[in-house]
Amino acid sequence: MTNRTPDKYLETGVLATVLALTLGLATAPGHAAQDTAAPQAMTSTPPASDTLSAKQQAIPLIAAFMATSDMPKLTAVLNQGLDAGLTVSEAKEILMQLYAYVGFPKSLNALGELMKVVEARKQRGVQDAPGREPSRAIPTGEALLAAGTANQTKISGAPVKGPVFDFAPVINQYLQAHLFGDIFERDNLDWQSRELATLGALAATPGVEAQLRSHMRASMRVGLSAAQLRQLTQILAERGDEQAAKRAGAALTQALAAASGR
Template sequence: MITDTRNSTALPTLMALCLGVGAMFSVTTQAAEASPTMTSTPASAASLSSQQQAIPLIAAFMATSDMPNLNTALNQGLDAGLTISETREVLVQLYAYVGFPRSLNALNELMTVVQARKQRGLDDAPGREPNRAIPVGDELLAAGMANQTKISGAPVKGPVFEFAPVINRFLQTHLFGDIFERDNLDWQSRELATVGALAATPGVESQLRSHMAASLRVGLSAAQLRQVTELLEKHGDTQTAKRASAALTLALAPAGK
């Protein structure tokens, strides 16, 4: 079970990226909130695959630095068919939401898990590195802006970006550019990871709601997201599950789901 003893004031500086994402989604229109589909991702289904089920649990235990439970979740994810590359990518992406220290510690735990599994004769699929070349300069900014607009449901603007325009440029060029252009992990998996990590993090409820809405836009169904809350309740922490459930209820309200 997760035991979260952290104080929101102790969150890493890089949580600013997460806060920027939450502010980004908060300025989208109601029409965007009600348009949860995206042609670039797989069609939604009634339930999560076994690989998808592992991702929010890995993310939640990473976010709370619960290494024993993270070790178990990593093993379960690899047993379910996650490749080493996919699992590693989840932990890399989440540095933008829970900070470099937790990401580095989790990556070290993954290395330990993979080595131990090899010693037990388990041959996990390595997966692949990104196939698509990551653009640079103005092309990276353009790609990031396009990805940001797809995920948010509308072009992004708002007072926070007028007050600190550089944060949106960081979001566009790095989070939605450098990271989301990496095609070794699909967008549904990326959102499942983000939802799991934010649900385990007190004080970022508005960002969690935003990512629940984004999860719908990239093709996850309401039933699949309800399954996420059930998994967090069963295997994680009660408060984590409550935050996830409340955020999903709010995200579904504009769409009448």
């Protein structure tokens, strides 16, 4: 039996669509100035590197194939990620988070595929590291809203405001309390991994280029480097979808131009 050392480590189409608008349509006083600043360090993520680890390289592919419901390719990259040290808990967390961006049905189908992959690996004698559950209790009520708002502000670079949220204020409360609260407060998956997954899913989804650009900037705020994001586009080109890679590359170019003030 092969043993591996454990590594460290949303239900309507409307909600999924609006969740993806969080950063793409949101504006705030001083937001442009925030984009020209150096990426903010996150206590929940490691420092920036020039390359993605083998485990990190699998994450955007997992997300992209989940978004396109390509189950054979999803199965292959789930195996790749687990072989590279992705824990079962981390893989589940990636697939659960992405319901916010691609919908519950795809999330549920992908979780079912992961379950089959893990069982098949067990039958082959591969014992995957289970990983861990969140190390702290998720707050509730006003404390949850406060935590989610703080997380949203860090990732967005400024308090999130804009016409969509003036038109439907409750959607931002859902975002703050649920996506950035309930989900981002779960520390069994770091923020860099969460952004890599979001980038993969958005790159594979036509028509959400504005949100993809925003998440490129968010990825740098949580500590991913420009070199790592270029590598992500290369991985999508080589093993994903050419159009997804082109969308990711264009988003990165525009995000870097915004960050440099051009």
